[in-house]
Amino acid sequence: MSNVEESAVTDEIVEETAPSRLEEEGDVAADYLEELLDIADIDGDIDIEVRGGRTYISILSEEEDNEPLRALIGQDGETLEALQELTRLAVLTSTGNRSRLVLDITGYRAGRAGELQRIAEDAVAQARETGEDVALEPMSAYERKLVHDAVAALGLHSESEGEGSRRHIVVSLTEA
Structure with missing residues (x-):
């Protein structure tokens, strides 16, 4: 063969x-x-x-x-x-x-996904308006992934920071 x-x-x-x-x-x-x-x-x-x-x-x-x-x-x-x-x-x-x-x-996750999309959009708008990084509330790994994806789709950069239950996302003006 x-x-x-x-x-x-x-x-x-x-x-x-x-x-x-x-x-x-x-x-x-x-x-x-x-x-x-x-x-x-x-x-x-x-x-x-x-x-x-x-x-x-x-x-x-x-x-x-x-x-x-x-x-x-x-x-x-x-x-x-x-x-x-x-x-x-x-x-x-x-x-x-x-x-x-x-x-x-x-259907909790589906509803939460819509909420996370809105949070990502608001953070991107705030970062663009103020020119400063925007730190979000801590969230689960699954939710952070959804937010990272949404922020990237909107053309900005995001990173996870913190440890354990305090791990959160920071959205910055750095282009994706």
Whole structure:
């Protein structure tokens, strides 16, 4: 077999195993979360989606006002972040593979993404207006990535500074 043929076969194997690994990751995560919801006696439907090389898990409710599910989000999404990490650990324990899954509850992340876009736009406008760096409030790694992407799309530069729970973004006039 030539190197080109070997490469093609290897590419086919990678393409076949990556989605099945992500599907397995989703199944393990869903099982873990279903058990957690059962223990807490919280009603919720779990949706699994694989896109862009990542597994997205959503916990949804048919009820308009589901306070128990909102409690799983916590203040500023802190409980949601912790639950996401626990779910990733459950996947690691079961599969031996580190997971980059994203957990959302009742659309919180989608709503927060819009909010983060607005925060990025306001910071860019302020930096342009004052000519000074703009430091944002601390946020999770996932949220910082969304803000970095939004700032770059608006043509400015951003960097993360600080440690641990105090890690935050600074937007500057340096062009992206």
